[in-house]
Every structure is written in C-alpha cells, then in structure tokens.
Amino acid sequence: xxxxxxxxxxxxxxxxxxxxxxxxxxxxxxxxxxxxxxxxxxxxxxxxxxxxxxxxxxxxxxxxxxxxxxxxxxxxxxxxxxxxxxxxxxxxxxxxxxxxxxxxxxxxxxxxxxxxxxxxxxxxxxxxxxxxxxxxxxxxxxxxxxxxxxxxxxxxxxxxxxxxxxxxxxxxxxxxxxxxxxxxxxxxxxxxxxxxxxxxxxxxxxxxxxxxxxxxxxxxxxxxxxxxxxxxxxxxxxxxxxxx
Amino acid sequence: xxxxxxxxxxxxxxxxxxxxxxxxxxxxxxxxxxxxxxxxxxxxxxxxxxxxxxxxxxxxxxxxxxxxxxxxxxxxxxxxxxxxxxxxxxxxxxxxxxxxxxxxxxxxxxxxxxxxxxxxxxxxxxxxxxxxxxxxxxxxxxxxxxxxxxxxxxxxxxxxxxxxxxxxxxxxxxxxxxxxxxxxxxxxxxx
Numbered sequence: 001x002x003x004x005x006x007x008x009x010x011x012x013x014x015x016x017x018x019x020x021x022x023x024x025x026x027x028x029x030x031x032x033x034x035x036x037x038x039x040x041x042x043x044x045x046x047x048x049x050x051x052x053x054x055x056x057x058x059x060x061x062x063x064x065x066x067x068x069x070x071x072x073x074x075x076x077x078x079x080x081x082x083x084x085x086x087x088x089x090x091x092x093x094x095x096x097x098x099x100x101x102x103x104x105x106x107x108x109x110x111x112x113x114x115x116x117x118x119x120x121x122x123x124x125x126x127x128x129x130x131x132x133x134x135x136x137x138x139x140x141x142x143x144x145x146x147x148x149x150x151x152x153x154x155x156x157x158x159x160x161x162x163x164x165x166x167x168x169x170x171x172x173x174x175x176x177x178x179x180x181x182x183x184x185x186x187x188x189x190x191x192x193x194x195x196x197x198x199x200x201x202x203x204x205x206x207x208x209x210x211x212x213x214x215x216x217x218x219x220x221x222x223x224x225x226x227x228x229x230x231x232x233x234x235x236x237x238x239x240x241x242x243x244x
Numbered sequence: 245x246x247x248x249x250x251x252x253x254x255x256x257x258x259x260x261x262x263x264x265x266x267x268x269x270x271x272x273x274x275x276x277x278x279x280x281x282x283x284x285x286x287x288x289x290x291x292x293x294x295x296x297x298x299x300x301x302x303x304x305x306x307x308x309x310x311x312x313x314x315x316x317x318x319x320x321x322x323x324x325x326x327x328x329x330x331x332x333x334x335x336x337x338x339x340x341x342x343x344x345x346x347x348x349x350x351x352x353x354x355x356x357x358x359x360x361x362x363x364x365x366x367x368x369x370x371x372x373x374x375x376x377x378x379x380x381x382x383x384x385x386x387x388x389x390x391x392x393x394x395x396x397x398x399x400x401x402x403x404x405x406x407x408x409x410x411x412x413x414x415x416x417x418x419x420x421x422x423x424x425x426x427x428x429x430x431x432x433x434x435x
Contacts, residue, residue, distance in 0.1 A: 007427070009420045051426055052395050054376025059396035060306060061377070063266070064299045067273045128253050144267060
C-alpha cells in the first residue's frame with residue numbers, strides 16, 4: 001500500500017457498491033473503464049478491498065472463538081491433553097469404575113424396551129430452512145430451533161401455528177419425543193400417519209413405533225414398525241421378536 | 245427423501261458463508277469440529293492445536309468459497325473440504341522443524357509425515373492480510389464495532405444509524421474516518 005494520497009469517501013463508497021454488486025449498469029461500466037485506465041485508481045481499489053478482506057477475516061476469527069466456547073466441553077475426553085504433563089491414571093480408573101457401576105445399574109434396572117428405545121431413537125434431522133423464503137416463516141423459524149436441539153422452543157412455536165398439516169404434526173411429534181414427552185408425541189404422530197400419501201409416512205410410523213415402545217405398549221409398537229419401511233424399524237422389529 | 249435435501253443444504257451453507265450468517269456458520273462450525281479434534285489428537289496434537297488448526301482451516305474455506313475457488317460438487321463436499329484442509333495444515337505443523345525438534349520421530353511417524361505435500365503459503369498477499377487483521381484487531385472502539393457491523397455483519401447504514409440513534413450522514417462520515425484510521429495503521433506497520 002502506498003501512502004501517497006488519501007482515498008476519498010466517494011471512491012470508498014463506489015468500491016463498496018462494487019463489492020456488494022449494487023452498482024447500476026452505467027456505474028459499473030464507468031468503474032471498469034476507470035480501473036483499466038488508471039493505475040492509481042486500481043491501487044486505491046485494491047487497497048480498500050484488502051482492508052475489507054482483513055476486517056472480515058478478523059471478525060470471522062473472533063466470531064469463531066465465540067462459537068468455540070459453546071462447544072460441549074468433554075468430547076474426546078479419553079485422549080489426554082498434550083499440555084497436561086501427567087496422565088491422572090487414578091482419576092481415570094475411578095471414573096471407569098463409576099461409569100461401570102452406573103452403566104451396570106442402568107442395564108439391570110432399565111427394562112429391555114427402554115434400552116432398545118435409547119439405542120434406536122435419534123431425532124429426524126429436520127427440513128432445510130431456506131433463509132430467503134418468507135412464506136411459512138414461522139414454521140421454518142421453529143425448524144431452526146428444532147435443529148439446534150431447542151425442542152421446547154420449537155414445540156411452543158409450532159403449537160402456536162393454527163394451520164393443520166401432516167408435516168407439522170410429524171415434527172411436533174418427533175420434537176416431543178426428543179424432549180422425552182412420549183405421551184404428548186403419540187397423538188401428533190398418530191395424526192400424521194392417517195394420511196397414507198404423506199411423504200414421511202414411513203418415518204412417522206417408525207417414530208410412532210418407538211414412542212409406543214418407550215410407553216411399554218409392545219403391540220402397537222410392533223404394528224407401527226411393521227408399517228414402516230425404514231431399515232432401522234426392520235432391525236428393531238427383529239430384536240423385538242417379530243410376532244404380533 | 246432426506247438425501248434429496250443434502251445438496252440443497254450445501255447451497256444454503258454457501259449462502260450462509262457469503263452472507264456471514266451467524267446461525268449457519270455456527271451450525272457448520274460446531275458439527276465438524278469433533279472429527280478434526282479426534283484427528284489432531286490421534287496424531288500427536290492437543291486440543292489447543294486442534295482448535296487453532298480447525299479455525300485456520302475454517303477461515304481458509306470461507307475465503308475460498310467467497311472468491312469462488314471452491315464450489316461444492318456433491319452433498320458432503322464442504323464438510324470433506326474442511327476436513328482435508330485441516331488435515332493438510334496439521335501435517336504441515338508436524339513437518340515443521342520446531343514441532344519435530346520437540347517430538348521424537350518414530351519410523352511410523354516419519355512415514356506418516358511424508359504423505360501429501362502442500363506448499364506453505366507465504367505470499368505478499370497473505371502477509372498483507374495478516375497485517376490488516378492485526379491492525380483491525382487492535383483498532384479500538386467505536387471504530388472496530390462500526391466497521392465489523394457494516395462490513396462483516398453486512399448491516400445497512402440505515403439500520404446501524406437507527407440502532408445507534410444517530411444521523412445516517414454522520415455515521416457515513418464516521419465509517420469513512422474509521423477506514424482511513426485503519427488504513428493509516430496498516431500503512432505505518434512494516435511488512
């Protein structure tokens with residue numbers, strides 16, 4: 001960057017319009033012409049572009065640090081951090097013992113059905129939320145909460161909608177399940193399976209089957225899993241013993 | 245049915261990157277970090293190394309998507325690309341002298357270090373970018389906040405002016421003066 005002369009406000013703002021693609025056709029043509037004719041102008045434009053790039057890169061870097069603080073702390077805990085010199089074997093052994101004790105307790109005291117439920121339940125990944133779409137804004141707004149795991153907020157927003165539709169019932173059902181409220185999930189999932197041309201019918205039956213399994217209603221669980229063609233429902237059915 | 249959405253999600257991600265959409269960027273950041281942490285830690289690194297490498301890779305991906313040198317061609321392309329950049333960057337670190345001198349080099353590790361090469365980017369452009377970033381980092385308020393909101397968060401002057409309860413024209417002048425200030429800092433630092 002040369003210190004020779006100042007960049008005027010007019011030039012700065014024209015470069016901003018150039019970067020945002022908000023120039024009129026005529027202005028864009030003039031801009032290009034000036035770029036090709038004047039080395040001084042070229043240098044000024046480059047200077048501004050590199051300033052903007054630096055601002056954006058540094059801002060992004062700072063934003064990433066904010067994101068990082070929100071990561072769940074202890075994934076990969078089994079690897080010791082290189083910066084800590086000693087591996088606390090005693091603590092690890094104690095942790096393993098506690099883990100085994102809790103695990104064993106859970107294993108012997110949780111009914112088979114709940115174990116299978118825990119093994120097979122993972123929430124639907126959700127629908128893509130198109131940022132630009134304004135129709136059905138409320139539905140997709142709640143979908144963002146759902147995807148971030150804020151099931152209670154998503155449920156609240158979806159419950160507030162007055163429209164009736166299968167997709168809404170389906171996601172309400174799955175959100176209730178993910179929020180560990182099987183009792184509330186069942187009526188919504190039941191509703192979503194009534195329409196046989198619903199595109200997510202198979203998934204709806206699967207989640208409904210899981211909800212009944214969690215409830216301990218094996219008969220209805222199997223009935224719904226049989227109506228679902230997903231791979232998981234078939235393997236789950238075989239584990240449950242495929243008799244009515 | 246879900247598979248059909250995936251490619252669409254890549255496009256959304258591209259848009260989030262281009263608009264610096266915080267929700268989209270955050271979701272992408274959070275989802276891909278664990279895999280890279282695992283890779284770095286399995287290969288003689290620490291959590292702190294993993295964080296640095298991942299953030300560098302993330303910023304590189306952001307720049308490459310912005311300037312059009314990378315466009316996704318399948319439904320997990322961005323994720324794969326991010327992993328690849330992180331991996332290459334970590335291999336560079338492992339190959340570097342400083343790291344080698346502090347770690348005993350076993351046969352297995354030296355074999356591992358010989359995998360795919362990527363030249364270290366030490367160009368004028370990169371130096372200038374780092375210089376500008378450093379200058380902006382230390383710019384001080386209110387200039388830093390104003391430039392960040394305008395150029396990174398892409399809020400319009402009208403929006404910012406109404407939030408700050410000042411006239412749009414005086415905000416425009418402020419922004420210009422802040423840019424001049426930043427530019428003069430960059431110009432006076434050596435590179």
